[in-house]
Amino acid sequence: MALLTLTSDIGMQDYLVGAVKGQLLHIDPEFRIIDISHQISPFNYPQAAYICRNAFSNFPSHTFHIVLVNLFEKKPDQLLLAYHREQYILCADNGLLPMILQEPPELLIGLPSGSSQLRNTLHCCKVFGNAIAAINRGERLTDIGIPDSSYVEKNPLKPLLSESWIEGQIIHIDNFENVVVNITREQFELQRKGRTFSIVFKRDEVIEKISETYADVPEGEKLALFNSAGYLEIAINKGNAAGLFGLQGYLEQAQNTYLQNRLFYQTVKVFFG
CATH class of the missing domain: 3.40.50.10790 (S-adenosyl-l-methionine hydroxide adenosyltransferase, N-terminal)
Known part of the structure; x- marks a missing residue:
């Protein structure tokens, strides 16, 4: 069967x-x-x-x-x-x-x-x-x-890396409007190298710690955690992060000025100190 x-x-x-x-x-x-x-x-x-x-x-x-x-x-x-x-x-x-x-x-x-x-x-x-x-x-x-037939290949969407930062793209928004970013825990720790960090999105929203569960912060507060698949997630305890912050799934074809401006709402950047 x-x-x-x-x-x-x-x-x-x-x-x-x-x-x-x-x-x-x-x-x-x-x-x-x-x-x-x-x-x-x-x-x-x-x-x-x-x-x-x-x-x-x-x-x-x-x-x-x-x-x-x-x-x-x-x-x-x-x-x-x-x-x-x-x-x-x-x-x-x-x-x-x-x-x-x-x-x-x-x-x-x-x-x-x-x-x-x-x-x-x-x-x-x-x-x-x-x-x-x-x-x-x-x-x-x-x-x-x-x-062994030939087949079409597209490259997986990967975060952008620098010595002092990593920039990920929003790849999924779930039913609770939690925002999933294509940064895994392994990538995060490898890039972090034990340093402090600031997770920045929508230009000026900042998170400076990783939570283990949504209940680690008071209701209505924002948090970052690694979900069950091991990916970075931005959420609000009993709230809707995507709706409140205006975050959106990443558009690969961001060629004109309007779409470029929308990247602030489609990406999450982690700075290491």
């Missing part, structure tokens, strides 16, 4: 998530399907990579993870099936896979998407479902598609 997860930017406003599950169960009624999230912001690769990477690592070995994020950035001539760290990941060939893995996949298979059929979301899910069913029947991965 195969365990499958679903992650998408589809949302829950129409029929499509239900239809995707129906399509998969039509292929194999024994599939066990678990939702991770269907609320990924459209075209937001850093957020999708953060959510997928930190969810997938907690699943049992040989779980199949179907990622339906920005499926049609380009014409889907092939889809991807990767096996990495005892997990299967199935997604579009749009650059998201290397952002999730942050390293080359151990094994990559290109899944032909077909030339004559209508290549919509349900068709892509059918290709994924048939590949999973084939693996469950004992077929070798190298017989399911094209081994």
